Amino acid sequence: MEQQFGTGRLVLVEGDITTIAADAIGNAANAALAGGGGVDGAIHRAGGPEIMAELRSRHSYGTPAGTAVSTGAGALPARWVIHAVGPVWRGGDHGEPVQLAGAYRSALSIAAELGARTLTLPAISAGAYGYPLDDAARIAVATVADSLRAGAPLEWVTFVLFSPRALAAFEHALLAFR
Ligand code: AR6
Numbered sequence: 001m002e003q004q005f006g007t008g009r010l011v012l013v014e015g016d017i018t019t020i021a022a023d024a025i026g027n028a029a030n031a032a033l034a035g036g037g038g039v040d041g042a043i044h045r046a047g048g049p050e051i052m053a054e055l056r057s058r059h060s061y062g063t064p065a066g067t068a069v070s071t072g073a074g075a076l077p078a079r080w081v082i083h084a085v086g087p088v089w090r091g092g093d094h095g096e097p098v099q100l101a102g103a104y105r106s107a108l109s110i111a112a113e114l115g116a117r118t119l120t121l122p123a124i125s126a127g128a129y130g131y132p133l134d135d136a137a138r139i140a141v142a143t144v145a146d147s148l149r150a151g152a153p154l155e156w157v158t159f160v161l162f163s164p165r166a167l168a169a170f171e172h173a174l175l176a177f178r
Contacts (some may be wrong), residue, residue, distance in 0.1 A: 001173050002156075003178070005148035006113050009156040011127050011142070012174060014167040017160040018046035021077035023116035024070070026107050028124040030084035032062040033069070039122040040160070043081060047074035051081060059083075066102030080114055082107045086125030089132070097139055098124055104143040108152050117155045137169040139174075145177060 002011040017025060017039060027043045030036055033055045035044050044051055054071040068084035084107040087099035103124050111119045123140060125131035144157050161167040173176050 001174055003132040003145075003174055005145045005177075006151060008148035008152060010144055010148060010152045010174065011156055011158040011173075012098060012167060012170045013160055014160070014162070015043065015160050017120050018042050018076060018120050020120055020158070020160055022118040022120040022158065024080040024082050024111045024114065024119045025073060025076055025078040026068075026119060026121035026124070027081050027083045028122050028127065029085050030062075030078060031064055033083055033085075034062075036128070038081050038127045043076065047081065050074045055083070056088060066099035066106070068106035068110055070114060078120075080111075080116065082110050082119070084121075084124055086129055086131065089125065091102050091129035096114075096125075098132065100131065100136065100139045103142045104140055107146065108147045108157065110148060110152065112153050115171075117134060117153075119154055119157045120160050121157060123159065123161060123170070126166065132173070133166060133169045137166075138175040141170060141173040141177070 065087045084103040087096040097108045126136040
């Protein structure tokens with residue numbers, strides 16, 4: 001499923017984000033930028049050790065929830081990885097929605113600064129961090145749609161969802177814009 005917002009397209013696909021070529025690949029990182037499981041583990045495994053080496057040398061203090069940093073992409077089919085940090089779900093009244101939107105907004109604005117025209121993104125916070133999938137999908141889709149409508153200079157932003165259930169949640173969220 002896909003939809004145009006401004007001059008950019010928001011696309012939804014099911015798959016493994018490490019296998020889809022884009023100028024920049026979004027990662028769901030932790031605030032220490034220390035690597036881990038889930039999509040973060042997959043990205044570091046597929047990209048190779050130079051991504052962690054760059055994080056350690058350029059971003060050794062990490063980056064807080066709601067923000068993002070970039071590195072090269074090593075062996076991944078991309079030029080950059082944008083490591084975005086979503087919130088840990090703590091019930092929803094600890095600033096989680098603002099932080100989740102911030103993670104996506106930061107990822108898009110860093111992609112634009114780098115000159116990326118195409119960006120893939122995972123469902124940030126919807127795995128180990130426990131964000132309820134439907135709420136996470138709504139915020140993800142609304143934030144990217146808003147950024148594209150506001151003129152973010154990206155040709156397409158593709159959410160790469162790791163399960164049929166995640167894809168369905170994002171499709172449902174995107175349908176609200178029709
Ligand atoms: N491609 C696309 N999506 C994936 C992939 C993949 N290869 N692998 C998993 N997902 P998570 P979080 C989905 O846990 O909730 C890590 O340890 C997954 O099914 O990766 O933001 C970090 O280091 C889920 O829908 O990220 C942090 O410590 C989504 O990606 C912490 O987990 C996000 O799940 C971050 O937790």
